[in-house]
Amino acid sequence: MNASQVFPLSEFEMRLARLQTRMSDAGLDGLLLTSEHDVRYVTGFLTRFWESPTRPWFVVVPASGNPIAAIPSIGAALMAATWVTDIRTWSAPTPEDDGISLLADTLKEVLPPHARLGLAMGHETALRMPLVDFMRLRDDLAPCEILDATKLLRETQAIKSERELEIISEICAIGGRAFDRIEEIVQVGKPLSGVYRDFQALLLSEGADWVPYVAGGAGQGGYPDVISPATDAPLRDGDILMLDTGAVRLGYFCDFDRNWSIGSASAETRSAYRLLFEATDAGFEAARPGTTASSVFRAMQSVIDKAGSSGAGGRLGHGLGMRLTEFPSLTATDETELQPGMVLTLEPGLEMAPGRMMVHEEDIVITDDGPRFLTNRAAPEIPEIGLQA
Structure with missing residues (x-):
């Protein structure tokens, strides 16, 4: 059962609103999610396919508006069963460019110049993408500043509905x-x-x-x-x-x-x-x-x-x-x-x-x-x- 069938639409709208309020308070122009739990919290994308380390999965939370999924095409049907409507895909695995160009283009579309982008970096988090790909993304987004959003994410998720x-x-x-x-x-x-x-x-x-x-x-x-x-x-x-x-x-x-x-x-x-x-x-x-x-x-x-x-x-x-x-x-x-x-x-x-x-x-x-x-x-x-x- 997909998490979007478990939770009403209002649940995800509430989660998004809480995140975007905290993003505004922290001066963030966007949020990049790469881990299973963070992605699922925002989208409802529930699958055990995360056990495979082969493919990265990305969700972008803009300062306003709904989340955007940039994911391998194998997950398109399941993501389409969630409340997310903006789903961008690539054929994965493609190690030479495993969604990084697609993700960079998506972020440039929703972020202002000299943006501040949040990413979970702290205790109890993991960057679920190759480090070399993250370094490439960081360079491609320059002069975007990438900041730690661990506190924002964990404090939002700690309060259960x-x-x-x-x-x-x-x-x-x-x-x-x-x-x-x-x-x-x-x-x-x-x-x-x-x-x-x-x-x-x-x-x-x-x-x-x-x-x-x-x-x-x-x-x-x-x-x-x-x-x-x-x-x-x-x-x-x-x-x-x-x-x-x-x-x-x-x-x-x-x-x-x-x-x-x-x-x-x-x-x-x-x-x-x-x-x-x-x-x-x-x-x-x-x-x-x-x-x-x-x-x-x-x-x-x-x-x-x-x-x-x-x-x-x-x-x-x-x-x-x-x-x-x-x-x-x-x-x-x-x-x-x-x-x-x-x-x-x-x-x-x-x-x-x-x-x-x-x-x-x-x-x-x-x-x-x-x-x-x-x-x-x-x-x-x-x-x-x-x-x-």
Whole structure:
């Protein structure tokens, strides 16, 4: 389903108006978008074809008027199904001139002399075109000044619309239903790699469109990290199992985890789990409009400090939406002010001993009245999966 069928025309008109207002405030005459999420935010162009690195894709947002797509001809039909009407194409791949002349001509058409052009250049961004082509474009546009538009783009996208929140709530519910079925796929002696595969199948069966991200871990009294690929090591009594999913519905992610004890949980495991549950609650209570990302971090960290641990994994949460992780980061130094419409993960972690950790994660939205859980809250005590081999 194309994103233009997911969102009404008014959604894209609102997004464009917000961007152009911020562009005017920043003194920008135009905006060049090259990344999947930025292009989709403005146009509704939803496709997994971005997995192929062969072709670049460009969208130009002028200071006034509607966006212009300069894209490979293979995408013309899909882009025509969006609200974008000015679609200019070339036959790609053509490495000697892969849309650069077309893009330059388009920009010269809509930009004034000595223009100021915005481009995402900062943290959490990537230039999705060959650097040599960008240098050629820059030289062709001279004396146009190309400036960093990262702040403008991320602050606009951080505030989710009601329809975006509905979709994120839906994928969170899908993830929750898959987690509720965990005992269907977990048993002592089963390789962790098999659990990963079967968990992805559960997510798809519950309604996820695709599952770009599954992580987790398992180990006696804790797991060593939360990013390693699953091994064929079998689950054992005494393991703590954690699964973390970034499943997608209509182009939007959920990102939360759940922990279980394989067999009876030890007192240490129960205590660590309750501490992280309490830390999540503290972060939730702190996450109110007008406070900062760092304040939410400190609220969770203060609970973790009770265990004499510095935590695990660095930041204790992040933004969420079209990307698995978005601006802002819940760290001690991120002074981003929280606003209604922001979606965040709360992700406190605890190092229980060298090589053993536990992490808990929930998804929330900031509203005018305070935070609201988008995930069904995990159980306050660690669930036990007591199956026998």
